[in-house]
Amino acid sequence: MNRPILASIHTEAFRHNLNRVRELAPESKIWSVIKARSYGHGLEAALRGLESTDGFALLDIQDARWLRDRGWKGRILLLEGLFHQNELAFAQELACDLVVHCENQIQWLEDFHSKGAKPFNVFLKMNSGMNRLGLNPELYKLAFHRLHALGCHMHHMTHFANADQVDQSPTVGAQLECFNGMIADIAAPTSLANSAAILWHRNALGDWVRPGIMLYGASPTGSYQDIEHAHLQAVMHLHSEIIDIQELRKGDRVGYGGRYEAPEAMRIGVVACGYADGYPRQAKDGTPVWVDGGASDGSGLICPLVGRVSMDMMTIDLRNAPQAHIGSRVELWGAQVPVDDVAQMSGTIGYELLCAVAPRVAVEIK
Incomplete structure (x- = not known):
């Protein structure tokens, strides 16, 4: 696959x-x-x-x-x-x-x-x-x-x-x-x-x-707050999945450089998306990622990015989503997470992120 x-x-x-x-x-x-x-x-x-x-x-x-x-x-x-x-x-x-x-x-x-x-x-x-x-x-x-x-x-x-x-x-x-x-x-x-x-x-x-x-x-x-009144709709929805989950103890560090330190025992979700896919490496801890909560209505929860984005993967804090599991769907930006919110946490603008999605990312036209 x-x-x-x-x-x-x-x-x-x-x-x-x-x-x-x-x-x-x-x-x-x-x-x-x-x-x-x-x-x-x-x-x-x-x-x-x-x-x-x-x-x-x-x-x-x-x-x-x-x-x-x-x-x-x-x-x-x-x-x-x-x-x-x-x-x-x-x-x-x-x-x-x-x-x-x-x-x-x-x-x-x-x-x-x-x-x-x-x-x-x-x-x-x-x-x-x-x-x-x-x-x-x-x-x-x-x-x-x-x-x-x-x-x-x-x-x-x-x-x-x-x-x-x-x-x-x-x-x-x-x-x-x-x-x-x-x-x-x-x-x-x-x-x-x-x-x-x-x-x-x-x-x-x-x-x-x-x-x-x-x-x-x-x-x-x-x-994004500046255009909420305009009632525009996101055309691109960038999705992926959790491909692994790590159980951390208080004080454990995450990713290259150990930028994020676990404040308590917690679960970390590893998402198949990195800077080689066009996601910004400079994204800060706290950048929003939407995670499917498993509810029948399709609702989900925002789980913040933790640790440095690597080439092929990123890591998110799953404390807000106790039902998340390997295979849970995530949205990096789109209907649930405005691309402008990701861009603001990355020191850039939504234009750049949309234009920078890498050729290796599969595209589906709906």
Whole structure:
């Protein structure tokens, strides 16, 4: 038999979360962001669960090819545009929309157009204050008109640096003011809001929203408490089993380095999951793990991590779950344990954990 660790991907949760986006941004169309293998969930599951989206947004043009080969006829947005000029013909063959964020990309399109190519749908990106990708505001209007002159179907776009500040960050207002000021006399559809803006800055949505992490049921801030009100559902449930139980005496130590010392006689459950599966090695003692309590209703109990996570195993305190036994099912994150709670105990964010699940972990699409 295979090791019992399994990542279950729930397509109904995808559908639920997409519907929540529609409820929060009812006047906007939706680019569902599926970069990084759909945040570690896999393109196949995303295509199944998010098939009612208005379009998919991604980075790798080969992922666009994958979608087309599987029958997706809707829009596809390349979020960073093209990385090489020789990809333009391929992007046109796949009917991709392009983000354009720099002078080189504009020149590529001008050269491509001079050879008689059809114009693209373009989302011209403005650097309104994040200082990552995008044209500086003083260059933006000229760039817009150059691309419009090629016949490109134009859209305005920017990205917020601090929309994940739930207290209505003034930085969002400053970026929005910059953006709106530059496009005031250039009519075109807009795209502004990522997951954080959809949740907390709905005065800054635009005609196209770009939800990413909220589609997967995790928090843009890294704190699950911040999204409880949004009633999102975890799409990935990472499960495993207890494969051994150790009986400890007071003072016994657990795992590499003996980080955890038993305060009393206790049982320790050994779980088939380690950092080679993508679980964070830096997880602290007390990180929550859900253990099936054996009840007919499927209820379980939270048992804290104790000791250092090793390559293939981790250890949990079973004092809260006296009925736990070898073979008891555990959830590392999912419906019972928010991935953001594990991430907070590990000094990172849920995004990283979802994206880092290792290829050796079996995946089941439900």
